[in-house]
Amino acid sequence: MDNLPPIIGYNVREQELWELKFSDNARHCHIFHKMVRDGVQINGQLQLERGIPRFYIKIAVEDLPSAISVWLTPEFEKFLLCYLFTGHNEGFPTYLKPLEIPKPNPDSDYFYKHIKRELERDAAIFRNEEQDGIKGTHVMAKYPFGSIDYGFFPLTQADLLATLASTTPYVYSFVATAIPDLQNNKLPIEERDIAAGQHLDAVFKEIPTNTIIDKTICGVGATWLEIHSKRNSIIIEPNVPVIIGKEQQHPNIIGVYGETMSAAMVKQRISEQTGPVKLMTTPDSYPKVINALKQLRIPYLQDYFLLFDECEKIVAEVDYRQHITLPIDDFFKFANKAMVSATPIVIDDPRFEEQEFKIIKIRPTYDYSKELELKPTNNVEVMLKQTLNSLNMEDTPICIFYNSVQGIKELIDSFKIGDYTNVYCSTEAQRELHKEGYKAFDSVTDKSGKTVLNKYNFFTSRFYSAVDITLDYKPAVIMITQVYKVLPNQTPYSLIDPETEAIQIVGRFRNGTGKITHITNTNSKMICKDKAELETFLREEHAGFHKLLDLRKTLTTQGEICVLDQAIERVEYKRLGFVTDKGEINYFRYNNAYLDERLKMLYRYPAILHKAYCRSGAFKVVSKAEYAAYTDNDRKVLDDKTKLKSERITLLFSIFSRICLSSKSYDMEFLKELQREYALYYDAYNTIGLRKVRELNFVDSDVRTEIKRAKFLKRAKEKSVINKVYAAFAPNTVYKTSEINSRMKAIFDSYSIEYDRRGVGNSIMLYFEATEARTGTKRTWKLGAKKFQSVT
Structure with a gap:
């Protein structure tokens, strides 16, 4: 084909070639469209084919070509760059029409303009290379959601840079989307290796003080290590089910939660304990533990080790569980203390640095990642039903994690699976669900410590972390996120953080899981602030709140003070817990707000969510988007x-x-x-x-x-009806109105046509030019010409 003339359309063989190209282009554009809807990384090579830019993308997916290419018309080029920079997949360009050949780009600086852009944003990667005996430079560039390979240039780096010096860069208007970091601190990190099958007791004999242990993986025995340590301990767990499970496994634990144990009982149990005292409590019941220790005159700040387990919960749940931070001020007063989690969120509270905390990062020396299917969609219910049908697990239970009791009820009712479904939720929600006839539980184990699941099992966030679910089989795990079931200006409760909650959910199953799926919709219209914007806003709110406090000091009458106190209590900044009772910044609440904004950003587009899952290191992600016509x-x-x-x-x-x-x-x-x-x-x-x-x-x-x-008109104008009317009546003839009525009724009834009985006679005007006349009591119709041709 090298001998073909350069002008397109002058040669039959060339025309056939381009027809084939169009066929491939349409098919490849369809695949490309699916890739961006899936939210996967787009890594491709830019080439010029007869002056027309093409983008070649390698694919490692079964049932698809090994590579595809799309013509980069201006519309496609703009879309591609927008996706690579931001992950946005809206506004996919229309395909070229058959034989609509893209116009060649005559600009000889096409590549150089693009590379100059990469150079200016400090993303160009130059590599010395030799091809066919010619030395030169290979150029590529990384993007937040993929990469562009510009190929080989027969120029040294110095010559290439000299050429670029006088080149005008390709203009673009996209601000690169950087996924916000999970951590928000600058503490030193010390890494410790752990081999397959090992637990934390192989790393250290007891948890060191002033540390935050990042376990990386769930179930490596951090809580077990503290329970068996030879020192007195207070272990704070985020939720009651965790403590119930640990009590069943370790009878020496004194579990303090809810109304199950009074302060007097706690005091008695501590007094009776032989050997190290192991107190396990929720944040809400922590004051009860401290009161008992104080009454026993025990110098607990020196004699007890305080461990905050699943410490990310302090930040993640403080917006709706303000009591979760009750132990925090005490935490920093303990001589010996630590936090631990497989997914810690370490905030920028200055007390961590003041007390010289460090993070100990446990680094597995083996591949611990699990396969996860990310299923972006626009209709969560439909795709959940599809997924349940495709699992075909017969009698093996399926575990579904969805942090919405109302949403769970809707799914159970829609799927009509109430008889085969358990709901695991808070005690309050359990009581309400029981009243409505649902099978609901506030613990995954019975009194004997066994876990017996139903065919379908829904779990709210109460069971996302810390709870051990020990089964003799590997259940399928489905996570559900629904971004639209939410009040305006509210972060959806069902958002699952890929770098914390998803890891914790999968880690609940101590003997492993079957297929792991996350079904989620996304909402590009969710408004979110970046870290700098949020910090500025919150600091301004804090300053404004303190101006109110300063104003209070200037007031002299009781009435004025009363009114201002009411106003202060109603200020959202205070009501939502951003400030402590002492008027100081609540750093956990600040960081919680940051996490909310971060989560909203992750769920704006599938590509951003996909990248966050990949960044977690805990999953091998396969993205399979599927969209319904009804969203x-x-x-x-x-x-x-x-x-x-x-x-x-x-x-x-x-x-x-x-x-x-x-x-x-x-x-x-x-x-x-x-x-x-x-x-x-x-x-x-x-x-x-x-x-x-x-x-x-x-x-x-x-x-x-x-x-x-x-x-009526549609049926009345059918050919068979028209023929029957014309068989019953003749043109240019006068008929009695009663005769018209009776014959028309008979015709319509014979065809089961619904009609207005009060004006059935008037329907004759559909078929004839007709006028009605009245002479005394006599009424007649004079029919003129036919309006339709009879059809045989």
């Missing part, structure tokens, strides 16, 4: 009665149109559901259309009347 956001809008009826019905017509173009079985199932729920407007969609509904101002009664009229 979670659609459902939210349709259910929102505050929206204008016209807006909701317009959306409904759009949904009907999308579903009718789909061949997916789950879309058809939703169509049936919508038909039942919106029967009138599904009827309108199929008969009169949205324009007519708009003309009728979305008034149900008028829409219903118009649908009846449209259906």
Whole structure:
């Protein structure tokens, strides 16, 4: 093909070649579209083919080509760069039409302009290389969500840089998206190796003081090590089920939580204990433990080691569990203390640095990562049902982690699986669910310490960490995130952090898991602040709050002080716990707000979430996006009665149109559901259309009347009906009105056509030019010419 003329279209063989190229391009664009919807990294090589830029992408996925290429028209090039910089996948360009050949780019500096851009953003990577005996430079550049390989240039680096010096860079307007760091501190890190099968007792004999132990993996025995250490300990666990499970495994533990044990009982148990005292408590019950120790005159700050287990919970849950930070001030007063977690979140509280804390990072010397299927979607319920059907696990239980009791109820009712489902949640939620007839539990073990699961098992965040679920089989684990079931300006409770909660969830199963899946939708419209914006905002709020406190000092009357005190108590900054009772910054609440903003950012696009999972190191991620014609956001809008009826019905017509173009079985199932729920407007969609509904101002009664009229006209104008009318009546003839009525009724009844019995005679005007006359009591119709041709 090298001998073909350079001008496209002058040679038949060349035309055939380009037709083949178009066929490949359409197929490759489809694959490329799926890749960006999946949210995977896009790593490709930029080439010029007859002056037309093409982007070649290698693929290591079964049932797909080993590589694809797409023509980089200006629209595709802009989209590609936007995706590589930001992970945004909206606005995918339309494919080229058949035989619409892209215009060659005549700019000889095309590559150099791109490389100059990479150089200016400090992302260009130059590597000395030799090809076919020619020495030169290979150039590539990294992006947040992929890379571009520019290939080999027969120039030394010095010559290439000299050429770039006078080159104008390719213009772009994208700000690179950097995934916010999980950690927010500058503590020193000390790494310790651990081999497969080893536990923490192989690393150190007891947990060292003033440390934060990053276990990396769950179940390596940090709590076990402290329980068996030869010292008195207070171990703080985030939730009650953890303590119940540990008590069953270790009878020497004094578990303090809820109303199960009074301060007097705690005091008695401590007094009776032989050997090291091991107190295990929730943050809420911590004061009860300290009161007992004080009454016994025990110098607990010196005599006890304080361990805060699953320490990320202090930050992650402080927004709705403000008591979780009750032990924090005491924590820094203990002579010996530590925090531990497989996924610690270490905040920038200055007391950590003042007391010279360090992080001990446990580094497995083996591959501990697990395969995880990330399933971005726009309809979580549909994809959960698809996933459950595809698992086909027969009698093996399935464990579903979803932090929404209301959402869990909706899924159970929708799937009609109540008889085969357990819900594991808080004690309060358990009581409410029991009243409504659901099988709910606040512990995964019975009194004997055994865990017996149902076919389907839903877990709220109470069971995301610390709890040991010991089974003699490996259940499938499904995590669910639903970004749309949320109040305005609120972070969805079901967001799962890939670098903390996902790791903890999978780590609950001490004997391993089967398939791991995370089904989630994303919302590009979620508004989030970056770290700098949030810090500025919170510091401004803190300054404003202290101005209120300063103002209070200037007031002299009781009435003024009373009013201002009421105002201070109602200030959201205080009410939400950003400030302590002493008026100081609550660093845990500050960091919690940062985590909220970070999470919202992760769930804006699948690519960002995918990258966060990869960065965790705990998972080998396979992303398989699947999208329904009817989305979670659609459902939210349709259910929102505050929206204008016209807006909701317009959306409904759009949904009907999308579903009718789909061949997916789950879309058809939703169509049936919508038909039942919106029967009138599904009827309108199929008969009169949205324009007519708009003309009728979305008034149900008028829409219903118009649908009846449209259906009647459609049936009445069928060829067989027309022929029968023309067989019954002759043109240019006068008939009695009663005769017209009786004959027309008989014809319509014979075809089961619904009609208005009060005006059936008037329907003759559909078929003839006709006028009605009245002479005294006599009424007649004079029929003129036919309006249709008879059809045989």
